[in-house]
Amino acid sequence: xxxxxxxxxVWLEGCAGCHMSFLDLDERLLDILGKIQLTVSxxxxxxxxxxxxxxxxxxxxxxxxxxxxxVVHRLRRCSSLVMAxxxxxxxxxxxxxxxxxxxGELIRAGYIEPPLGPGQVAPNDPVLxxxxxxxxxxxxxxTVDIHVPGCPPSPQVLFYALGEILGGRRPRIPPDxxxxx
Amino acid sequence: MVQAPITINPITRVEGHGKVxxxxxDRGEVAEARFHVLQFRGFEVFCRGRxxxxxxxxxxxxxxxxxxxxxxxxxxxxxxxxGFEIPPAARALRELIHYGQYIQSHALHFFYLASPDxxxxxxxxxxxxxxxxxxxxxxxxxxxxxxxxxFGQEIIKALGGKKVHxxxxxxxxxxxxxxxxxxxxxxxxxxxxxxxxxxxxxxxxTQLSTQAEEFRAFANFDSNxxxxxxxxxxxxxxxxxxxxxxxDGSLLAEFDPADYPKYIAxxxxxxxxxxxxxxxxxGYPDGLYRVGPLARLxxxxxxxxxxxxxxxxxxxxxxxxxxxxxxxxxxxxRLVELVYALEKAQELLQDSRILGRRIKATRPPxxxxxxxxxxxxxxxxxxxxxxxxxxxMEKANLIVAxxxxxxxxxxxxALVAKAFIHDGDVREGxxxxxEGAIRCYDPxxxxxxxxxxxxxxxxxxxxxxxxxxxxxxxx
Ligand code: SF4
Numbered sequence: 001x002x003x004x005x006x007x008x009x010v011w012l013e014g015c016a017g018c019h020m021s022f023l024d025l026d027e028r029l030l031d032i033l034g035k036i037q038l039t040v041s042x043x044x045x046x047x048x049x050x051x052x053x054x055x056x057x058x059x060x061x062x063x064x065x066x067x068x069x070x071v072v073h074r075l076r077r078c079s080s081l082v083m084a085x086x087x088x089x090x091x092x093x094x095x096x097x098x099x100x101x102x103x104g105e106l107i108r109a110g111y112i113e114p115p116l117g118p119g120q121v122a123p124n125d126p127v128l129x130x131x132x133x134x135x136x137x138x139x140x141x142x143t144v145d146i147h148v149p150g151c152p153p154s155p156q157v158l159f160y161a162l163g164e165i166l167g168g169r170r171p172r173i174p175p176d177x178x179x180x181x
Numbered sequence: 182m183v184q185a186p187i188t189i190n191p192i193t194r195v196e197g198h199g200k201v202x203x204x205x206x207d208r209g210e211v212a213e214a215r216f217h218v219l220q221f222r223g224f225e226v227f228c229r230g231r232x233x234x235x236x237x238x239x240x241x242x243x244x245x246x247x248x249x250x251x252x253x254x255x256x257x258x259x260x261x262x263x264g265f266e267i268p269p270a271a272r273a274l275r276e277l278i279h280y281g282q283y284i285q286s287h288a289l290h291f292f293y294l295a296s297p298d299x300x301x302x303x304x305x306x307x308x309x310x311x312x313x314x315x316x317x318x319x320x321x322x323x324x325x326x327x328x329x330x331x332f333g334q335e336i337i338k339a340l341g342g343k344k345v346h347x348x349x350x351x352x353x354x355x356x357x358x359x360x361x362x363x364x365x366x367x368x369x370x371x372x373x374x375x376x377x378x379x380x381x382x383x384x385x386x387t388q389l390s391t392q393a394e395e396f397r398a399f400a401n402f403d404s405n406x407x408x409x410x411x412x413x414x415x416x417x418x419x420x421x422x423x424x425x426x427x428x429d430g431s432l433l434a435e436f437d438p439a440d441y442p443k444y445i446a447x448x449x450x451x452x453x454x455x456x457x458x459x460x461x462x463x464g465y466p467d468g469l470y471r472v473g474p475l476a477r478l479x480x481x482x483x484x485x486x487x488x489x490x491x492x493x494x495x496x497x498x499x500x501x502x503x504x505x506x507x508x509x510x511x512x513x514x515r516l517v518e519l520v521y522a523l524e525k526a527q528e529l530l531q532d533s534r535i536l537g538r539r540i541k542a543t544r545p546p547x548x549x550x551x552x553x554x555x556x557x558x559x560x561x562x563x564x565x566x567x568x569x570x571x572x573x574m575e576k577a578n579l580i581v582a583x584x585x586x587x588x589x590x591x592x593x594x595a596l597v598a599k600a601f602i603h604d605g606d607v608r609e610g611x612x613x614x615x616e617g618a619i620r621c622y623d624p625x626x627x628x629x630x631x632x633x634x635x636x637x638x639x640x641x642x643x644x645x646x647x648x649x650x651x652x653x654x655x656x
Contacts (some may be wrong), residue, residue, distance in 0.1 A: 016244060017345040021344070021345055023350070024334060026331045030327070038476070040314060043293060043311055064222070065220065067219065094242040095222060096229040106221070106223045106227075110226050120448065121450065122450045123453060124451055128219055128454060129219055158411040167382050167545075
C-alpha cells in the first residue's frame with residue numbers, strides 16, 4: 001500500500017472561513033479525505049501539534065501572537081510544502097487594520113475603557129499568548145511555497161493542489177482558478 | 182495520584198488554542214474551573230474611524246462559520262444609526278439568507294462536530310472520532326450530512342454570490358433581488374433536507390433513550406436564559422425583543438434590543454481574552470445566563486412552524502423530565518431549530534414576495550447611535566455602533582454568542598471536573614468530557630477567538646497554593 005500524504009491544517013489569526021471553504025468541497029471531500037491522511041486540523045481530534053513528516057501544511061490566518069508564530073515555525077520545519085490559504089495568510093488580511101495601534105493601545109481600548117464600565121482588568125495572565133507588535137502575513141515569518149489568495153479562496157484550488165500532490169507533482173496553481181475577493 | 186491511562190505531558194505554549202485550568206482547594210476538591218480564550222483580534226478597536234457602511238463587510242470577517250449573522254446584526258445596527266425602514270422584500274431576503282446559515286451551521290455542528298462523539302463514543306480513539314472516521318462507519322449518513330450543509334450554503338450563495346463572506350446585507354436593505362431560477366432550484370432541495378434532519382433527530386433520540394443518565398448527569402445546571410422572541414412570544418431568529426428567563430423559564434425581563442445596556446453588563450478577567458457578560462440586576466457572576474438553541478427554546482412560548490412545533494413538544498417532554506438545564510440538550514434543541522429554519526426558508530421561498538425588486542431604502546445621511554441584534558446560530562448577537570456626523574465610526578461594542586455563554590461554559594467545565602476529580606485524584610476520561618461539555622455550546626471561538634469546536638485542549642490542574650499539580654492532554 002502506498003503511504004498517504006500527510007496533510008495538516010492550522011487556523012491562526014483568521015475567521016475559520018478558509019476552513020469552511022475547505023469543507024465546501026462537499027462530496028469531493030470524502031474522496032479526498034480517503035486519499036490523504038489528515039493529521040492536525042480543527043476538524044480532527046488530535047490534541048497535540050504533531051506535524052512530523054507533513055507533506056502539505058495549510059495555514060489559514062495571519063500571524064498575530066506569539067503562539068501563532070511558534071506554530072508557523074513548527075509547521076514549516078516539518079512540512080515539505082507550506083500553503084498560505086486565503087487573504088489573511090497571504091497578505092495579513094483584515095487583521096492588519098489593527099497595526100495602526102500598539103498592542104497596549106488595543107488592550108486598553110478593548111477591555112479597560114468604556115462601554116464596559118469601571119473596575120475592569122486587562123487580560124494579562126501568563127496563560128494568554130502575547131500579541132505581536134504587528135500582525136503579519138505568513139511569508140513574513142517563514143518561507144511559503146504556495147500562495148492562494150481569496151477571502152476565502154475557492155475550494156477548487158485545494159482540490160487541484162491535492163490532486164497534483166497525489167500525482168507526485170509540485171502544484172502550480174493555474175491563475176484562472178485564483179480570485180482576489 | 183493520577184491513574185495511569187491519563188497522559189501527563191509538559192505543557193508548552195503551543196499545545197492548544199483552548200486551555201482549561203482547574204483549581205483545587207486544600208482538600209483536593211475542585212474549587213474553580215477556567216476556560217481560557219487565548220486570542221484577541223481587536224475588531225471593536227480597529228473599526229474606529231472607518232466609514233460606518235463598511236461595518237457589515239468588516240465584521241463578518243470575525244467569523245467564517247456565521248458571517249451572515251455578523252453581517253445582518255451589523256446591517257441592522259447601521260439601519261438604526263440611519264433611521265432606515267427597510268422594504269419588506271429586503272427584510273424577507275435577509276431572513277432567508279439567515280435561515281440558510283442556520284441550516285449550514287447547525288448541520289455542521291451536529292454532523293461534523295458533535296455526532297462523532299455521539300455515534301462513535303467519547304472514548305473512541307481520536308484518529309477515528311471525527312467526521313472522517315464517521316464516514317468509514319456510516320458513509321450514507323455522512324453523504325446526506327454533506328448535502329444538507331451544502332444546501333444551506335447554496336441558499337447563501339444564491340443571494341450573496343458566495344458561500345463564505347457573501348456581500349449581501351447593506352445599510353438600508355440588500356444588494357440584489359433573488360433570481361426566480363434560483364428560487365426554483367432551491368425549492369427542489371427541501372425534501373431531502375427534511376429527511377436528513379429526521380435522520381439526525383433519530384440519531385439523537387436513540388442517544389437520549391439509551392443514555393438518559395448521561396444526559397441528566399452531565400453538566401446539568403440552573404441558569405438564566407436569553408433569546409429573542411416575537412410579539413407573540415414565539416422564538417424569533419432575525420428580529421424581536423430580548424427575553425430573559427429564570428432557570429425554570431419564568432420571565433425576568435423583556436425589552437427592546439436597543440435597551441440591552443440596562444440589563445446586560447460585561448466584566449473582564451485577567452485570564453481570558455473573552456469578556457464575561459452577565460445579567461446586571463443579579464450581579465457578577467450570579468447573573469450567569471445562557472444563549473443559543475437551548476436558551477431560545479427555553480425562553481420561547483412556542484415555534485411558529487408545524488413540524489418544528491411538533492419537535493418542540495418532544496423536546497419539552499424531555500426537558501420537563503429534569504433536562505431543561507442539561508448541556509447535552511443543546512444538541513437536541515439545535516435539531517429542533519434545524520427543522521424550524523428549513524420550514525421558514527421554504528415558507529419564504531414559496532411566497533412570491535421573495536422575488537420583490539424594491540430591496541433598498543434610501544434617505545439622506547443621518548448620524549447617531551444604533552443597536553442591531555439577531556439570533557446567530559450560537560445565540561444572541563449584539564452590534565452597537567456610535568457614528569460621528571461625518572459617517573465614520575466613533576466606537577463599537579460587540580457581544581457575541583460565545584461571549585454570553587462564557588460564564589456558563591466555565592460552570593459546565595467546573596461541574597464535569599467535580600464529577601471526575603476527588604481528593605486530588607483524576608479519573609480517566611476527564612479530558613474528553615471537559616471538551617464535550619464545552620462543545621455542547623458549539624463555541625464559535627472564531628467569534629471569540631478561534632477553533633472549530635474540536636480545539637486542541639490542555640487541562641491544567643492547580644492546587645490551593647496555585648502550584649501546577651497535573652497537566653493533561655491526549656497523546
Ligand atoms: S482570508 Fe477571509 S475567510 Fe480566510 S480567514 Fe481571513 S477573513 Fe476569514
